[in-house]
Amino acid sequence: MGLLSKKDSKLISDPLLDNNPITIQVLGICSALAITAELQASIVMSISVLFVLGVGNVVISLMRNIIPSKIRIIVQLVVVAALVIIVDQVLKAYAYELSKTLSVFVGLIITNCIIMGRFEAFALGNGPWRSFLDGIGNAAGYGFILILVGFFRELLGSGTLLGYAVLGDPIEKTGLYAIGYENNGFMLLSPMALIVVGLIIWVQRSRNKALIED
């Protein structure tokens, strides 16, 4: 990569795989369970977090020398809250139906541990450009897992992807349904999201033994 130095590009690639916020650090699980029943919701959620974390990290990084450390959590909360409100308003204006599906979970981005975690652990001690990359990288790692889980849950649970019936029509019995296939209702319940995340963690750790901790 010519654009980024090796150290900088690691900021993006690490959280995608070997230091993934969901599967390795096990943060942000709550939203991963709640909104991944549909692929579209997962994608929108990922983009929202990408925006909040990318911009938030830059803002915090710019202010890092003027924030008194005693009240830094409050300052961080104000920054996240402001960004989340922007996201929420944009969704309500341009994707009202979707914002109803996501309901409180957009607001709950404020409490997403990944965001506060990156502010605390990275943006407070690094420059804006590196903080930006770190924010993008972590949000992308989060989004990657969210979209993966959303893909499987929507495909197996409803037989659709982004609302399109890819496996045929379950009522008219076309496509796969003609030979007796049925949607797995369990996939739409949150326990199955937990199990799918668990399976992803399992696959990842058995491919890379260095990640296994005792």
Add this chain to the structure above:
Amino acid sequence: MSLKSKLHDLKEKYKGKKMAPAFNALHTFLYLPNEVTHNGTHIKAADDLKRTMNTVIMALVPCLIFGMYNAGYQHYLAQGMIESANGFLGASFWTIDNLLIGAWTILPLVAVSYGVGLAVEFLFAVIKGHEVEEGYLVTGMLVPLIVPVDIPLWMLAVAVIFGVVIGKEVFGGTGMNILNPALTIRAFLFFAYPTWMSGDKVWVHGAVERDQMIAAGQSNLDAISGETILGSYAQNSTVAYDYWDMFWGLIPGSVGETSKFLIIIGALFLIFTKIGSWRIMLSTVVGALVMGLIFNGVVDAGIITDSSKFYGLMSVPFWQHLIIGSILFGAVFMATDPVTASQTNKGKWIYGFLIGFISIMIRVFNPAYPEGVFLAILLMNVFAPTIDHYVVQGNVKKRMKRLKVKAA
């Protein structure tokens, strides 16, 4: 050279190879190999894991065979082709026609359950390089007994893979699982494919098919209704079966759970061979009776009247809860699973009592499905280690006190 020593040579050949666990499992399944331990003190006991498992299977076989006859019987009875049998030895029950159609639908369930489950077990043993554990032998027999007859085979296969991998292998295999694998499989089916697991169409062989034919316009056929007794009570409608039918098991239901008579015989066999814990069985029954009595009391006190949707199930006489639904099957074959149950004697009483108690509670209050035995057992499986912990701590405390008294 005898077959035994030939197999032994073969085993030597496989030693250390990837296939060794798979071969060893088959090798020691039905006979004792010619091997002896060479050093150290050891105790030889006849009831190893395989013997234990086989004993439970023997207790289950009557239920399975009865289930086959019953599947055929319910099928023909619902179509109006035979008379009601009037009792356990009724002439229209033990017919070859009933057995044939029952075997035709139920043996594939058994085959899929064992085939898929053992394939997963072998796969894990080969990957992990440990011996194939026998845990699946009983699970594989239990699974076809606790599902509706007409469940599609691929659904069963998916559920078995899920149950064995998520319910057992991720925890470390046989003996390490928190949840009963057979019930995990049933829970998966229940939540994943509810239309095949509940309602009044799934309990009688052919009813779903008939329904589809009627929907397709062949209106000269009558729909088959195979409502279970619990289903009828839940809808406050009258029940078409008398108490003896329920006790002998001539009623629709999951394959193996209908005959309370044969379950009790299986229970006596398990208690006699000391495989199953009589404490758990007894306390489960007591728990169910107590909850039933409480509900009866509520109805008698006039708090719940017949306008309530719970009235039907609440007003069932308390003892009758034992002969409807699958509470007895759960108590005898599921709750007593030595891995997932409480280990301490006192713990077993608490564990069993709560299973019975919660089963009847869920049975009455569950709006989606009038049965709760499997949910109650899974719930208590999770709590079993906690119960044991407090029982052991209680013991420790008692002895500490005694020690202090002595010292003083």
